[in-house]
Amino acid sequence: MNETDTKVFPAPSHWIDGKAVPASGDLIDVTDPATGKVIAQVPAGTAADVDTAVEAALAAFPAWSATSPEERATVLQRVADLMRERAEDIATTISAEMGAPISLARNAQAALPVLATEVSIAAAADFPWTEEIANSLIVREPIGVVGAITPWNFPLQQLVTKVVPALLAGNTVVLKPSEVAPLSARIFAEITTDAGLPDGVLNLVNGTGPVVGEAISGHPKIDMISFTGSTAAGKKITVAAAANVKRVALELGGKAAHIILPDADLEEAVVRGLSYAWINGGQACGAWSRMLVPAELHDRAVEILREAAANYTVGDPTDPATIIGPLASETQRQRVESYIEKGIADGATLIVGGPGRPDGLDTGAYVKPTIFANVDPYSVIAQEEIFGPVLMVIPYVDDDEAVEIANSTIYGLSAAIAGEPEHAMAIARRLRVGQVDVNHADLNFLAPFGGYKQSGNGRELGHEGLAEFLETKAIGR
Numbered sequence: 001m002n003e004t005d006t007k008v009f010p011a012p013s014h015w016i017d018g019k020a021v022p023a024s025g026d027l028i029d030v031t032d033p034a035t036g037k038v039i040a041q042v043p044a045g046t047a048a049d050v051d052t053a054v055e056a057a058l059a060a061f062p063a064w065s066a067t068s069p070e071e072r073a074t075v076l077q078r079v080a081d082l083m084r085e086r087a088e089d090i091a092t093t094i095s096a097e098m099g100a101p102i103s104l105a106r107n108a109q110a111a112l113p114v115l116a117t118e119v120s121i122a123a124a125a126d127f128p129w130t131e132e133i134a135n136s137l138i139v140r141e142p143i144g145v146v147g148a149i150t151p152w153n154f155p156l157q158q159l160v161t162k163v164v165p166a167l168l169a170g171n172t173v174v175l176k177p178s179e180v181a182p183l184s185a186r187i188f189a190e191i192t193t194d195a196g197l198p199d200g201v202l203n204l205v206n207g208t209g210p211v212v213g214e215a216i217s218g219h220p221k222i223d224m225i226s227f228t229g230s231t232a233a234g235k236k237i238t239v240a241a242a243a244n245v246k247r248v249a250l251e252l253g254g255k256a257a258h259i260i261l262p263d264a265d266l267e268e269a270v271v272r273g274l275s276y277a278w279i280n281g282g283q284a285c286g287a288w289s290r291m292l293v294p295a296e297l298h299d300r301a302v303e304i305l306r307e308a309a310a311n312y313t314v315g316d317p318t319d320p321a322t323i324i325g326p327l328a329s330e331t332q333r334q335r336v337e338s339y340i341e342k343g344i345a346d347g348a349t350l351i352v353g354g355p356g357r358p359d360g361l362d363t364g365a366y367v368k369p370t371i372f373a374n375v376d377p378y379s380v381i382a383q384e385e386i387f388g389p390v391l392m393v394i395p396y397v398d399d400d401e402a403v404e405i406a407n408s409t410i411y412g413l414s415a416a417i418a419g420e421p422e423h424a425m426a427i428a429r430r431l432r433v434g435q436v437d438v439n440h441a442d443l444n445f446l447a448p449f450g451g452y453k454q455s456g457n458g459r460e461l462g463h464e465g466l467a468e469f470l471e472t473k474a475i476g477r
Contacts, residue, residue, distance in 0.1 A: 045207030261419025412452025
């Protein structure tokens with residue numbers, strides 16, 4: 001029996017002012033994408049629910065903002081400790097709500113939020129809350145009530161990278177998780193109350209983007225919006241927020257280029273590149289979805305990819321042997337399949353995968369992990385974010401062409417380079433993206449994360465991630 005069949009989720013409710021607030025209207029089904037079964041429900045929140053949450057956040061703000069950074073860090077450390085204690089519950093919940101293979105759910109979806117929280121606490125410890133510039137005292141103060149709108153692909157990690165810095169900075173928060181994967185957010189809300197976060201400091205309102213997300217974005221008493229999701233949705237949020245001139249921080253789409261230089265270890269770079277293209281089923285804004293290889297090495301790279309792809313087990317996300325599970329929803333499955341069909345129609349060479357469900361998986365939101373070769377760098381599949389396990393192999397002639405191709409999309413979130421270190425660093429400086437991975441760099445949650453161009457604005461993580469949630473006051477003396 002699948003563990004989801006016996007797992008019990010809370011009754012439909014929001015989390016406002018430190019407690020569950022039962023649903024009073026319509027409900028939204030939460031579906032296990034591996035089976036298509038409804039596993040839970042959450043409220044279809046309304047603008048009135050947002051108003052209630054905002055009033056709770058406003059009431060809690062004076063006392064919480066008056067606490068010291070050290071006091072706030074103590075509470076958030078207890079949150080990290082409780083997330084660690086509930087790691088298995090979090091992992092199985094995320095696996096059930098959005099299809100992450102259980103091994104990935106344990107090692108990334110549940111583990112990384114703990115690490116990100118503790119690194120944010122460390123960043124707060126040496127953050128310049130005040131400083132002297134000539135005869136002025138520079139004071140950094142909480143901005144107020146923050147509206148956080150988070151996605152379904154890494155539901156707890158993306159929540160933590162917004163909510164934890166916002167709380168460390170002394171703000172209160174109204175959170176709307178994705179209605180596709182809202183259940184891990186409820187666990188987080190419960191944890192914050194158990195950790196001693198005062199009532200009203202964090203409030204969770206479930207619902208859809210067009211209703212709850214829009215109400216948060218345009219609410220006159222919310223001072224800032226922090227959003228992660230699609231570029232199209234980010235544009236709508238920016239317009240809604242403009243009426244009140246509220247601050248907006250956006251982490252949007254990506255189309256990362258992985259440039260393999262002629263002086264790289266080709267086999268190592270290609271194998272690693274595939275793992276980063278297909279991580280979380282390719283449902284990651286930083287997925288290395290475009291593999292740029294020297295034209296003379298293209299065919300050899302394709303051979304390596306064909307062999308490596310055979311190791312990616314597709315199947316039941318509760319099976320520890322599964323590497324790629326279902327996509328997060330049937331809607332997402334159809335979207336990704338349409339891009340695969342478009343790639344074939346536009347003349348890309350299909351190497352692995354293709355349209356249709358994987359063999360033996362006749363139900364659930366499964367697609368065949370797919371690799372295209374000889375891809376036109378300006379074709380639809382090479383320019384638009386697919387958000388699924390689809391890798392494009394693009395040949396290039398020289399460094400200049402590789403840089404031109406890498407920079408050719410509307411996105412500028414991330415990129416990767418494999419090659420001789422000095423050569424790779426020279427290329428990295430030419431890329432119009434917010435972060436570049438050179439030769440598989442270690443994960444660094446102290447470094448700022450964010451994008452150029454239509455990948456968004458603002459930064460998350462580290463000192464800059466804290467600064468996003470602060471106002472700056474200069475006091476001349």
